[in-house]
Amino acid sequence: MQQALIVEDVPETSEWLCLTLQQAFQQIQVFPASSCEQARQILQTHCVSLALLDVNLPDGSGIDLVPCVRQHCPDAYIVISTIFDDEEHILKALKAGAHGYLLKDMPDRLFIQKLRGILNGDPPISPSISRRILQYFSAEKSASASHASNPDTPADPRNEAVSLSPREQEVLTLVAKGLNRPEISSLLGLSTNTVARYIRDVYQKLNISSRAEAAVEACRRGLVSTELH
Template structure:
């Protein structure tokens, strides 16, 4: 990680997140923006590797920044950092393309550990968040957003994956990086990238975090995060 953007309107919280990032990734350059407008201006000239985004900002909803961040910085890992732990905000964030969702009530060491896990491909999700998303996919919660929710794939749809695609799906969901999967399966990085794209398309998912949650729902990996 070389550069990070923190979108946070509370100055104290911004300083706290900056300190956590600097401890998690020594030498990282951290920029703090306190609203949507300044964030968009920053992104017009910078391409961060990581973005921590709060939801309630003075001039709008931070979740609306996620597609813009990913459009201008496709390589960025976008993590929502908030105190809001309801299903509506969690699912809306993941649908918008967020790679993770961390609650600010985590201890500093837990927060740092989750951030460092990004380098290994681990989905940075607070345990409480993971449980709520799993409850949704297991049908224990009502529809949590006013957006149209695409149904999760059934077992039959998962059977539509090739044997190799299923294998790659499970390894990616467990947190292995694409490079690690390639080395483990003795395949090229390009081949693994193709399998990952096919899996995402067939399962109608778009991020590593969603892959992990879907694999948990299907019982392919543990529900512990």
């Protein structure tokens, strides 16, 4: 991590996030912004490798900034940093393309640990957020089973399963477990270009765009354990 964008309108919280990032990553340069407009101005002149975005800002939501960050800094790791732990915000953030979702009320040690996990390909998601995601898809799965037993119930298009080949399932599983492309390539005996193609195809089929979404989808499909540590 070389440069980071922090979008936070509360000065004390912004300062805390700056210090936290400096503890997590040595020699990182931080650009703070207190509004969506300031963030857009920074992105016009700086390509950051990490963005921490608050949800509730004076001129909008940090979630709405996700496409802007992806446009100007395609390789940036985008993390929503907020106090909102409701299902609506979580799913909207992941759908927009955020790679992680961290709650500000986590202990500093755990917050730093989650940020450092980015370097190993581990999606930075608060444990309570992971539980909410899994509960959502567990309820969705139950609703799907209920529909199967009662065909007169209108189908929810979100529950329609997208078919993946056995190899695509393997790749999705390994991505969800945090492995990077070279590691997947070595494990499966494939070239990195072939792995990249599989990942691209899986993401397109599932309409996802981040490792966090891949982890959620793998859990929903029963490809990885839903047990949280």
